[in-house]
Amino acid sequence: MSPLLLALDFGGTKHAAALVQLDAIQAGTRPSATRPSATAQWQAYQRALSPSNANAEVDLAIMRSLIQSLLNGAQPDAIGVSFGGPVDFTTGTVRLSHHVPGWENLPLKQLLETEWGVPVSVDNDANVAALGEHRFGAGRETNSLMYITVSTGVGGGWILNNQPWRGAAGMAGEIGHTVVDPQGPLCLCGKRGCVERLASGPYMVQQLRDRLQQEPDRGEILRSLVLDQTALTAQHISQAAAQGDALAQEVLQQAAEALGTGIGNAANLINPQCFILGGGVTKAGEQWWQGVRQSARQTALPEVNFAILPAELGEDAPLWGAIALAQPLISPSAQ
Amino acid sequence: MSPLLLALDFGGTKHAAALVQLDAIQAGTRPSATRPSATAQWQAYQRALSPSNANAEVDLAIMRSLIQSLLNGAQPDAIGVSFGGPVDFTTGTVRLSHHVPGWENLPLKQLLETEWGVPVSVDNDANVAALGEHRFGAGRETNSLMYITVSTGVGGGWILNNQPWRGAAGMAGEIGHTVVDPQGPLCLCGKRGCVERLASGPYMVQQLRDRLQQEPDRGEILRSLVLDQTALTAQHISQAAAQGDALAQEVLQQAAEALGTGIGNAANLINPQCFILGGGVTKAGEQWWQGVRQSARQTALPEVNFAILPAELGEDAPLWGAIALAQPLISPSAQ
Numbered sequence: 001m002s003p004l005l006l007a008l009d010f011g012g013t014k015h016a017a018a019l020v021q022l023d024a025i026q027a028g029t030r031p032s033a034t035r036p037s038a039t040a041q042w043q044a045y046q047r048a049l050s051p052s053n054a055n056a057e058v059d060l061a062i063m064r065s066l067i068q069s070l071l072n073g074a075q076p077d078a079i080g081v082s083f084g085g086p087v088d089f090t091t092g093t094v095r096l097s098h099h100v101p102g103w104e105n106l107p108l109k110q111l112l113e114t115e116w117g118v119p120v121s122v123d124n125d126a127n128v129a130a131l132g133e134h135r136f137g138a139g140r141e142t143n144s145l146m147y148i149t150v151s152t153g154v155g156g157g158w159i160l161n162n163q164p165w166r167g168a169a170g171m172a173g174e175i176g177h178t179v180v181d182p183q184g185p186l187c188l189c190g191k192r193g194c195v196e197r198l199a200s201g202p203y204m205v206q207q208l209r210d211r212l213q214q215e216p217d218r219g220e221i222l223r224s225l226v227l228d229q230t231a232l233t234a235q236h237i238s239q240a241a242a243q244g245d246a247l248a249q250e251v252l253q254q255a256a257e258a259l260g261t262g263i264g265n266a267a268n269l270i271n272p273q274c275f276i277l278g279g280g281v282t283k284a285g286e287q288w289w290q291g292v293r294q295s296a297r298q299t300a301l302p303e304v305n306f307a308i309l310p311a312e313l314g315e316d317a318p319l320w321g322a323i324a325l326a327q328p329l330i331s332p333s334a335q
Numbered sequence: 336m337s338p339l340l341l342a343l344d345f346g347g348t349k350h351a352a353a354l355v356q357l358d359a360i361q362a363g364t365r366p367s368a369t370r371p372s373a374t375a376q377w378q379a380y381q382r383a384l385s386p387s388n389a390n391a392e393v394d395l396a397i398m399r400s401l402i403q404s405l406l407n408g409a410q411p412d413a414i415g416v417s418f419g420g421p422v423d424f425t426t427g428t429v430r431l432s433h434h435v436p437g438w439e440n441l442p443l444k445q446l447l448e449t450e451w452g453v454p455v456s457v458d459n460d461a462n463v464a465a466l467g468e469h470r471f472g473a474g475r476e477t478n479s480l481m482y483i484t485v486s487t488g489v490g491g492g493w494i495l496n497n498q499p500w501r502g503a504a505g506m507a508g509e510i511g512h513t514v515v516d517p518q519g520p521l522c523l524c525g526k527r528g529c530v531e532r533l534a535s536g537p538y539m540v541q542q543l544r545d546r547l548q549q550e551p552d553r554g555e556i557l558r559s560l561v562l563d564q565t566a567l568t569a570q571h572i573s574q575a576a577a578q579g580d581a582l583a584q585e586v587l588q589q590a591a592e593a594l595g596t597g598i599g600n601a602a603n604l605i606n607p608q609c610f611i612l613g614g615g616v617t618k619a620g621e622q623w624w625q626g627v628r629q630s631a632r633q634t635a636l637p638e639v640n641f642a643i644l645p646a647e648l649g650e651d652a653p654l655w656g657a658i659a660l661a662q663p664l665i666s667p668s669a670q
Binding site: 177180261269 | 421479493495496500501502503504505506507508509510512513514515516517518524526596599600601603604605606607608633634636638639640641
């Protein structure tokens, strides 16, 4: 029987686990337009929400039950793990979770290796998602890319020479905290005009709320969509923008331009073949994508070419990346 | 006898060639504080200026005569070349020179291989200088760095995983054209607030000239240093700043801050171990270095650590990098 790879995704608020046979993904790595969709290849797949008062122990217990129901008595040959927070990749130790207490310095790789008796590899979700999109998603015909998630925050991961580039201390990919406007608004990190401060979902919403207050005569469509402005989401902004609301369009455009400037700067610095964008904000519609692409193109030098592509694997990118992490752990004889 | 490596440096206005024996640099690669200084190891070394009306043919003739006088009848075993302009590294073809006509699409590697009958490797000066500083200079104890030259322009080259990272089309390292202030002054490239537009030598001079006109009561020390303002250079600015001229200090500080922001952004994106700065502007004194370091530190996330170091090899960095380019061309049996 083909070796079994187990993928785990510890998110901030939800967890997932999936199982796949090695021969299924070896077929899936062929870059081909007729490749079956990624999720069709899972042998088994489970998701669970994390309770709001979770801690590391609770999260691990939830994951354990997902795994047991997936495996149903079988034994995996290797485990790849995506963790939603900083990880020391060399040791597989979680540094912390920004959402859940108890994860500080938890040796996740060691713990899982002891528990399951197989090799384990652990990395942070941005790097793992980059790996997933490179191996099985939008980047599978490239050898260099930056994956960027635009959601509550803005973060990223690099693939250079077909390998993850994690940086000297595993901190590479922090495009969200590159400065694109030193006179811009104050970011949580203490600087002004970071990409995240200008382009993330919550900040887009905050920006629009401020504008709605400052400009009571504008945003008519938006106001009709959301009666209670505390319930305003990034999706309302794109919906209103698509319906022609000029204020929503302006806010969306500003966010797209900031991200595009950050991408253009990254392109000038590293010249990767493509940028792959995932996360909730990327569903903001064609105007947003146009704004990002145009601003990135204007920022990059004329000789610096790249594609800006939507992620293909959606919320499964970390799971697929975890599979790519796990595969080299299998002994060559088993492959 | 130990194999002979020939290094060529085609600059915009001056050329250099040097010869070294393989066993001399193999000793030199030991990262050690007691390592003899780089230039002490050259077996032979020649420099020549390029005439102001030079073209590619004239430059090649000058280089040929440097080589012949160096070799003195001997035969090199491999040649490494630094070229002051964009190069297609895979083919070794020069794309163009920004300073000298006739270089367009010149197959420099092929030409030299035919002429000398030995393997040749050609790359642009920023990449080659990065390689030189990594192998023999300030970066020799690191495995990831960005080399930045701050001079007439601002450009750079990467070493990641101990290897040059050139980008998908050889365009990586263009930190000079990352935007750090979208409301800033217009750059030659058409954008506003590029690092080069704010931090290069000529732009610092231009900025100071404008300020001297706008603020006739300031810049006293500077005015006493340079009676004819058209003769103003970046060195005058640092000299005046060191002597306490507040206007010169402001201009120097602004330039340093812009460069520091660009470096901090690059650190957040790639997290290399260090940045190595070379070029004329880096001789601007301690205030400039402090400004660069402080602004880079403020821009990078607290977890993103790096050193900012002065280049050690000076104008020989491209020659030493050319040696590093040439070394792997020698057959393993000869090594």
